[in-house]
Amino acid sequence: MKPHDMGVLFDQCAERGASTRFHLDRPFDLGPGTRTEYSVAQLAVLVRDFAGRLAAAGAGPGDRVAIVKDNHWDYDLLACAAVRIGAVPAQLSAHLPPDVLAVLLGRLRPALLVTTRALLENGRRAGHDPAGLANAVLALDGPAPGALGPDDVRGHDAPAPRSRHDDDPLVIHHTSGTTGAPKLVAHSTRTIIGKLARFEAVRYPRIGLRRDDVLANASAFAHGRTFCWTASVLCLDPRSVTILSRPDPDLSDPLLRARPPTVVEALPAAYVRLRPLTRRLDHAFRDVRLFISTYDAVHPPVLRAYLEASTRRGALWMQGWGQTETGPLTLRFHTRRSVRPAGTGSGARNLGRPVPVRTRLRVVDPDTLRPVRRGCPGLLLTRTPARALTYPGEADRWAAKHIDGWWSTGDLGIHHRDGTVTLLDREVDRTPQLSCLRTEDLLEDRLPGVLEVVVLARPGQAPLPVVVTEDGTLDTVRWRTAVTGLPPLQPPTVLTWRQLPRTGTGKVRRGALLRQLTGDAGTCGSGRWT
Template sequence: MKPHDMGLLFDECAEHGAATAVHLDRPFDIAPDGGTHWTVPQLATLVRDTAGRLAAAGVKPGDRVAIVKENHWDYDLLACAAVRLGAVPAQLSARLSGEALATLLARLSPALLVTSAAVLERARHEGADPAAAARATLVLDADVPGTLGPDDVRGHTAPAPVRRSDDQPLVINHTSGTTGVPKLVTHSTRTIIGKLARFESVRYPWIGVRRRDTLLNANSFAHGRTFCWTASVLCLAPAHIVVVTTQDPFAADPLLRAHPPTLVEALPASYVRFRPLTERLDNPFRNVRLFVSTYDAMHPPTIRAYLAASRHRGPVWMQGWGQTETGPLTFRFHRRGTDDGLRGPGTRNLGRPIPVKTRLRVVDPETLRPVPRGRPGLVLARTRARALDYLGEEARWAAKQIGTWWNTGDIGVRKRDGSVELLDREVDHSPQLSCLTAEDLLEQRLPQALECVVLTGTGGAPLPVVVTADGRIDEADWRSAVRGLPPMADPVALLWEDVPRTDTGKVRRTALLRQLTGDTGTAGSGRWT
């Protein structure tokens, strides 16, 4: 079975006899009394019931439905329910600042905002009222004056499913927002389902999903990656799906040990936080044959720790690189042992473009003309999976299109073998050094580091930040770690929770620079962020 209509996805998978058992680390926010174990037919019923609730709240075909709630897979169930009604769901992270959330909701002008009491309270405390931008607001877990509560919409029958053209807007997701307010990216059925999810819905040798697999997903479910994943994985019908919503390793551990995964997809930040579990004798990753990472580059020590934790005879780490606007553009594979591919440029070598699906070109940032292989430049991409637009920022979208090519805003080098080595985001790039390469080297030389971040401002030496368990770093260890690297300022040691992050765990570099220096100027131009 291949995915197509997301409004009927769960119904069609149930009709095809999908026997997948779903295990959650906590109940869904849309079904708090539903427990933590679900079958596909039960999920199909939940999506239909949710569509009835949204219809009772006034949602009509063509409306936009903004979803802002605590992290859970029911982001996608809510989205499918909205799609079933002919509406366009917009999945927004609850970790957005009140100001950013208000800006995005103003661009959306949703007919309905679906949220929680905690999200409303926090945003209002920050001086923003999310409900002010919506025609109506449905609070999932409480009765809040001026809004609809759970009892106001419960028990309504969903109307008949509404079909839409493959080229009409299907879903709206936002970018990471590492440098400011995220952008709202609109995808259609053709782009995110036809070109991306259907490509993943194939049982490829070795990396494909098998019916006996147990899949772990520890992700940010407000993002387009999981919407695509939901479409493909349900059609592939593995034996078990395990959903983890937390980055607390000790909270996640009981569920992981109860259902040891054979395939793992997680945020880079989740991999970092769960790494202590790999050192246990009964580590929950012992059966994994495939690890998948997206969103952000992983540092080599973390990848090696997971590959070593697996007792599978040949575990593989699949590193994907892409953007919300394009989906995946390249893949690279790492294996256990001396040929793991993690030396030299390490994970900064992103691999080659996906055959038949994507093309890449490196150009001069000023002239936009192609540069020879081996020379750094702006990375352009061409893919039929490219999204439709930036909602409310059409000029910004147009500025990133160069003919049929898409400006990724990344600085990279095309190697002789056709692979691409990523140096930096253009906004962060300094002629003094590649921040990302320096971070890789520092993490390999500082075993106590959970994460290393090199910040570049408008003047002065690059500022290194070292995240450790105790917020400290030994001076002698630091001197040894920076030997042979370009000059940098003295390091700042921080705790994990001291670092501002996006919903996907990426460091908000501009916010961190302002936090540490009071300045937000960057080394790059920032024209293509």
């Protein structure tokens, strides 16, 4: 079976006898109760039930339904419920600051906002009341001023499923927002399901899901990757799925040990946070045959830790590079050998090759937009049939990112003669002295035990390195040894994990961090392609 209509997908999978069991690290936010295990049929009931609730709250065909809540997989159940009644769900991360959330809601002007009492109160305290930007508000966890509560919409039958044209808007997500306010991105059934989820819902050798697989997913469930993942996983029907909404090592360990995964997909930041588990005796990653990462590159020490923790011969790490607007553009496969310090691979910043058949890449000079030769750095452009429809509320910005029929990713990189692509930096973050991303990889390799290194470009000054450690300290002798042979850097700023501003996907908000440390967020890049 291949996915198509997300409004009835859970029903269709249940009817054909899908047997996957879903295990949660905590109960869903969409309703009361303590249940943490579901069958596909039980999830289908939840989607139908909430379709009735959304309709009772005033949402209907063609309306936008904004969903903003704590991170959990029920983001996708709520989205499917909205799709079922003909509405267009907009999944917005609760990590967005109140002022930024207000900007996105202002662009959306949703007919219904589905949220929580805490998020409403946080916005009001900050002077940005989310309720004032929607026609109606439904608070999932109880009544709130100006909002409907669960009792107001419970018990209403779901309307008959509404279909839509494959090229009509289906769902709206937003970009990570590492360089400013995120952009809203609208996808259609044809782009996100037809070109992405259906491509993934195939039992490829080695990298495809099997019926006996046990999956673990620690993701940012408000983002487009998991909407696509939900569609493909339901159709591939693995044995079980473990959902980690809060990837804390101590909280996640018992759940992973109860069902040791064979396939793991997680945010790069989640892999970093769960890395201590790889050093425990009888750890839960011993049977993993495939690790999957998206959103951002994973630094080599983290890759090594997980691949060496697996006892599976031929364990693979599949790294996807892409964007909310396009889906994955390239795929790269890492092995234990390729990620060794003296291995044969070309580093974690080599993104592999374009997705076969579907993706084309081109590199141009970021200033003149003229094509550059293979092997030369430049601005990465792409063509893909999976490209989204538009930026809702910012049509001019969408049009400005098109260059002679190509889409500007905003990333700087090199397209090598062998077809592989190396990522250097975001254009807005570039500096003439070095590649910030490559330097981060090198420093993390030279500083075992650090959680993360972030190199920030500054106009007219040496780049500023930020070193993240468990306790916020760093040995100065180790640092001087680590930077030997590198271009000049400023003295490091040492922080703990929680001191860095991050997006909902765990990416460091580089502009916000630079302003936090220096009072100025100015960069060396033009910012034209953000």
